[in-house]
Amino acid sequence: MDKKSVRDIDVKGKTVFCRVDFNVPMSEGNVSDDTRIRAALPTIQYLTEQGAKVLLASHLGRPKGQVDEELRLNAVAERLQELLGKNVVKTDEAYGDTVKAEISKLSEGDVLLLENVRFYPGEEKNDPELAKAFAELADVYVNDAFGAAHRAHASTAGIAEHLPAVAGFLMEKELEVLGKALSDPERPFTAIIGGAKVKDKIGVIQHLLDRVDNLIIGGGLAYTFIKAQGHGVGKSLLEEDKVDLAKSFMEQAKEKGVNFYMPVDVVVADDFSNDANTQVVSFDSIPDEWEGLDAGPKSREIYADVIKKSKLVIWNGPMGVFELDAFANGTKAVAEALAEAEDTYTVIGGGDSAAAAEKFKLAEKMDHISTGGGASLEFMEGKELPGVTALNDK
């Protein structure tokens, strides 16, 4: 990585403003999935062990620049305290005199969690005044919030103009894994792109077409490609205005020598529910009144075979409506094939695919699950991440 990391600076006795992504799923006021908190622990522990006073800053949800009592970080502080096994001070504000007073009481190795930075309108506007107010709290800035690195906000980008600014270990690992995949991949390199909408995946498909050996298109977006081949898709998800683009992707794959895979059979249903009547049909014979909701058994076998023969696989987007058990088999087959492929480096690009791997209890068998959905997608599209750009070069 060409950016400095926490290893490149001395933090002993310094106050460190560490931006993390603790934007975690909550249920009835409690943290329901602490993956992102656990992912930030190596950096927090390193900083405390080095004798820094650690200020942690995060957003939670989208409170739109106002205080929202339900989006306070108190429950996050409690969970962090359990995971760290040490006291975490929590302030009700994210900057200002009361926060400074709390910081003045900290000893080396102490941890303080600031309030939700999105309670302030300046955060998402990347307001220079707010960035300065954050910077006034500390001597050093560490960004470990990969999940929010695609946002140019006061706590992810603006603050870096005022302090020495370096990456944390999670940020470093995410950039290393995804960066290597895009610039120097082990081959054969396979990308599996699923999910609901072609519109959301245009950039990533375009960027990956120049890099991969195999491209698998599944999930809801496959039907726009089936239509592009001149077949009917019944009531399946279809983006009529993206049919020409889908055609162009298939032509580009041919020109570039990329093996292009789509479902050869699909599970169709007469209703979007677990109790629907279903049947397996060939991709070119979807009945008019039916809707394709999952990959069929032949497709699953082909996907598994491609995965097995790959050295590197990046997966973004489920192969079907995996939230409904009746249509989870395609997604499950991909997750299982990835889990079983021991010689294959498997990367999951956050979001719903990460949730699917968790649901099938296969998450720990993957080599890397990105903590950023939107961030990893933008990275895979070749876009610059403002939270990374803002950090100091090596």
Ligand SMILES: Nc1ncnc2c1ncn2[C@@H]1O[C@H](COP(=O)(O)OP(=O)(O)O)[C@@H](O)[C@H]1O
């Ligand atoms: N055949 C399909 N028809 C309708 N929705 C689908 C289909 N296949 C997958 N989906 C839905 O796509 C959603 C995920 O889409 P998306 O947000 O693009 O994925 P990701 O978050 O992984 O990028 C899931 O909720 C899933 O149910």
Ligand SMILES: O=C(OP(=O)(O)O)[C@H](O)COP(=O)(O)O
């Ligand atoms: O959860 C996040 O995004 P993600 O669900 O795309 O990974 C990040 O914390 C960014 O949050 P945001 O999309 O409200 O800026």
